Amino acid sequence: MSYTREPVQAMSKPAVVLLSGGLDSATTLAQAAAWSYDLYALTIAYGQRHRVELEAAGAVAAQLKAKEHLILEVDLGRIGGSSLTSRKPIPKRRRSEEIGQEIPSTYVPARNTIFLSLALGWAEVLGAEDIFFGANIIDYSGYPDCRPEYVSAFEKLANLATAAGVGGKAHYKIHAPLISLNKSQIIKLGMSLGVDYSLTHSCYDPWADGSPCGDCDACILRRKGFAEAGICDPKIS
Amino acid sequence: MSYTREPVQAMSKPAVVLLSGGLDSATTLAQAAAWSYDLYALTIAYGQRHRVELEAAGAVAAQLKAKEHLILEVDLGRIGGSSLTSRKPIPKRRRSEEIGQEIPSTYVPARNTIFLSLALGWAEVLGAEDIFFGANIIDYSGYPDCRPEYVSAFEKLANLATAAGVGGKAHYKIHAPLISLNKSQIIKLGMSLGVDYSLTHSCYDPWADGSPCGDCDACILRRKGFAEAGICDPKIS
Numbered sequence: 001m002s003y004t005r006e007p008v009q010a011m012s013k014p015a016v017v018l019l020s021g022g023l024d025s026a027t028t029l030a031q032a033a034a035w036s037y038d039l040y041a042l043t044i045a046y047g048q049r050h051r052v053e054l055e056a057a058g059a060v061a062a063q064l065k066a067k068e069h070l071i072l073e074v075d076l077g078r079i080g081g082s083s084l085t086s087r088k089p090i091p092k093r094r095r096s097e098e099i100g101q102e103i104p105s106t107y108v109p110a111r112n113t114i115f116l117s118l119a120l121g122w123a124e125v126l127g128a129e130d131i132f133f134g135a136n137i138i139d140y141s142g143y144p145d146c147r148p149e150y151v152s153a154f155e156k157l158a159n160l161a162t163a164a165g166v167g168g169k170a171h172y173k174i175h176a177p178l179i180s181l182n183k184s185q186i187i188k189l190g191m192s193l194g195v196d197y198s199l200t201h202s203c204y205d206p207w208a209d210g211s212p213c214g215d216c217d218a219c220i221l222r223r224k225g226f227a228e229a230g231i232c233d234p235k236i237s
Numbered sequence: 238m239s240y241t242r243e244p245v246q247a248m249s250k251p252a253v254v255l256l257s258g259g260l261d262s263a264t265t266l267a268q269a270a271a272w273s274y275d276l277y278a279l280t281i282a283y284g285q286r287h288r289v290e291l292e293a294a295g296a297v298a299a300q301l302k303a304k305e306h307l308i309l310e311v312d313l314g315r316i317g318g319s320s321l322t323s324r325k326p327i328p329k330r331r332r333s334e335e336i337g338q339e340i341p342s343t344y345v346p347a348r349n350t351i352f353l354s355l356a357l358g359w360a361e362v363l364g365a366e367d368i369f370f371g372a373n374i375i376d377y378s379g380y381p382d383c384r385p386e387y388v389s390a391f392e393k394l395a396n397l398a399t400a401a402g403v404g405g406k407a408h409y410k411i412h413a414p415l416i417s418l419n420k421s422q423i424i425k426l427g428m429s430l431g432v433d434y435s436l437t438h439s440c441y442d443p444w445a446d447g448s449p450c451g452d453c454d455a456c457i458l459r460r461k462g463f464a465e466a467g468i469c470d471p472k473i474s
Contacts, residue, residue, distance in 0.1 A: 074311040079355070081362035103400045110358035113398045117354045118316070121347035125318035144403040153394040160390050161350045163340045166381040 014038045014128040015175075016119045019069070021056030023222060024134030024178055026200045027190035029064050031177045032132045034193050039066040040126055044115050046108070047077030047085045052210040056201035063196050072118055082108040083204075090205045092215040096139075096224050103142050104217065106204055112145035116154050116174065123172065124162050131158075135176040139183035139221045151176050183225025191231065198234035212236065251275045251365040252412075253356045256306070258293030260459060261371030261415055263437045264427035266301050268414045269369045271430050276303040277363055279356050283348070284314030284322045289447040293438035300433050309355055319345040320441075327442045329452040333376075333461050340379050341454065343441055349382035353391050353411065360409065361399050368395075372413040376420035376458045388413050420462025428468065435471035449473065 015037035019025045033039055043057040054071060061069035077085035083105035084090075091104050112135070119131045135146040144150060155174040164170035178186050190197065202222045203212035212219050212235070226233040252274035256262045270276055280294040291308060298306035314322035320342035321327075328341050349372070356368045372383035381387060392411040401407035415423050427434065439459045440449035449456050449472070463470040 070315060072311065072315055074309065074355075076358065078307060078309055079359045079362055081358070103404070107400055108358075109361035109400070110354050110398055113354040113394065114351070114358060117347050117350040118311075120350060121313065121318070121345075122316045124346035125316055144400055145398045147397070150394070150397045153390070153397050157350065157387070157390040157394050160384070160387045161347055161382045163344055163346070163381055167340070 012036060012038050013130065014040055014067075014126050015130040015132055016040045016042055016123045016126065016128050017066075018115050018119055018131075018133040019043050019057045019061060020134075021053035021060060021200060022134070022202045022218070023183075023190070023197060023200050023225070024136055024186060025057075026060045026064075026195050026197070027186050027193070028132050028134040028177060029060060029066070030190055030193035030195045032130075032175070033064050037130060039064060040122065040128065041066040041069045042115075042119050042122055043069065043071045044118065045071055045073045046111070046114075047075040049084060049204075050206050050210070052206050053201045056199060059199040060195075063199055070122065074114065074118075076108060076111070076114070079109065082106060084108055090216050092213070094217060094220065096220055103144070106141060106217065107143055110145070112143070112150070113154070120158050120162065120172065124164050124170070127164075127170070129170045130173050130175060132175045132177065134178050136178045136181065136186065138181060139225060141217050146179070148176075148179060151179070182228075183221055184228035187225050187229045187231060196234070200235065249273060249275050250367065251277055251304075251363050252367040252369055253277045253279055253360045253363065253365050254303075255352050255356055255368075255370040256280050256294045256298060257371075258290035258297060258437060259371070259439045259455070260420075260427070260434060260437050260462070261373055261423060262294075263297045263301075263432050263434070264423050264430070265369050265371040265414060266297060266303070267427055267430035267432045269367075269412070270301050274367060276301060277359065277365065278303040278306040279352075279359055280306065280308045281352050281355060282308055282310045283345070283351075284312040286321060286441075287443050287447070289443050290438045293436060296436040297432075300436055307359065311351065311355075313345060313348070313351070316346065319343060321345055327453050329450070331454060331457065333457055340381070343378060343454065344380055347382070349380070349387070350391070357395050357399065357409065361401050361407070364407070366407045367410050367412060369412045369414065371415050373415045373418065373423065375418060376462060378454050383416070385413075385416060388416070419465075420458055421465035424462050424466045424468060433471070437472065
């Protein structure tokens with residue numbers, strides 16, 4: 001597992017980057033680009049309430065010159081268990097200190113495991129050894145599948161699960177470069193890497209026209225991050 | 238991880254069972270039933286060449302009285318890398334001793350990791366702690382994601398990945414009850430548990446009417462298993 005900010009010496013090696021279209025994954029994609037990886041962006045249409053973030057992912061992938069942007073469909077709404085894939089209410093207007101104290105209804109069971117598994121499959125086909133995702137444990141919602149011990153366990157699994165890993169042709173690394181950054185640090189990093197945050201989408205529960213609700217945890221953490229960074233959010237300004 | 242044949246003391250606990258519609262997964266489902274689990278059968282339509290095995294899975298789930306049979310779609314053909322999801326040729330007419338020596342083109346990158354991840358998500362929603370799959374390392378094709386060390390690594394991950402696992406509400410167990418059995422032992426076990434093998438489908442490359450080709454690795458291993466068990470395969474007899 002690698003979640004430092006030190007540059008990896010990569011000479012146009014391919015990397016699969018999970019890209020939701022949100023602020024964290026856009027920054028992660030830019031970080032992989034800055035580390036000279038060829039970008040293969042993977043977005044999962046998992047039955048989330050809205051398609052706005054899929055469009056955002058496409059715009060971010062294009063801006064950061066991904067070699068390929070693959071959108072895979074798997075309807076996790078059929079499994080249920082989350083307010084993000086159902087009509088259950090999404091928590092609103094919580095104080096930022098409350099967020100992350102308990103796992104909220106926006107938790108999607110096994111989501112990152114499902115997403116990383118799909119990324120691993122694509123990585124093996126591409127001959128990529130590096131998988132990036134935007135997990136973060138500072139300004140986050142308290143999801144268990146964002147923590148360093150989880151990332152390490154997935155990396156171990158990846159090398160046992162695949163023909164390339166077992167055969168010694170690849171040693172998979174799961175990169176979570178944002179894991180120990182707070183939201184304002186992520187934003188500052190992304191700005192320095194040229195991310196256009198006006199293209200990103202964070203809100204869990206946007207209005208019909210795609211504009212953010214302003215009240216969900218994702219909106220609150222985003223607003224706090226931009227405020228602390230002393231930068232206007234280009235998405236809403 | 239549990240892959241012994243000893244009965245688990247289960248009093249109608251729910252279990253998620255991965256069910257492809259093949260011989261091994263049907264036997265695994267019957268084993269979970271015999272151990273008194275309530276069966277939640279999960280089949281993944283992953284873009285395999287044919288839909289015959291999905292119909293087989295439905296028939297097996299019904300015969301073994303699964304409480305629910307969920308078919309989830311995720312098109313792994315978009316990722317590629319396998320003859321099972323593309324037009325690449327499928328190995329034919331190999332000697333049974335050859336099978337399992339090398340990983341063949343029928344390997345689907347990260348398939349079991351993707352399938353177990355989806356099973357884990359459903360298990361968490363159902364409040365199930367037990368996940369069964371029909372991995373086997375004796376008469377098998379040599380896939381890395383069937384080995385005991387892989388199964389153990391996934392079990393460890395499952396307990397780090399989920400709100401229920403981390404919160405102590407669940408301790409996930411990945412059961413691979415067939416892992417050390419050869420094909421004839423699996424068939425004898427299944428017969429003793431009342432599996433109707435005429436409903437199952439093993440062939441990688443069936444004819445247009447759904448009948449097995451007889452020449453692919455899956456057909457060869459199945460034929461050898463029935464021959465060694467001294468039982469006629471009800472599918473083809």
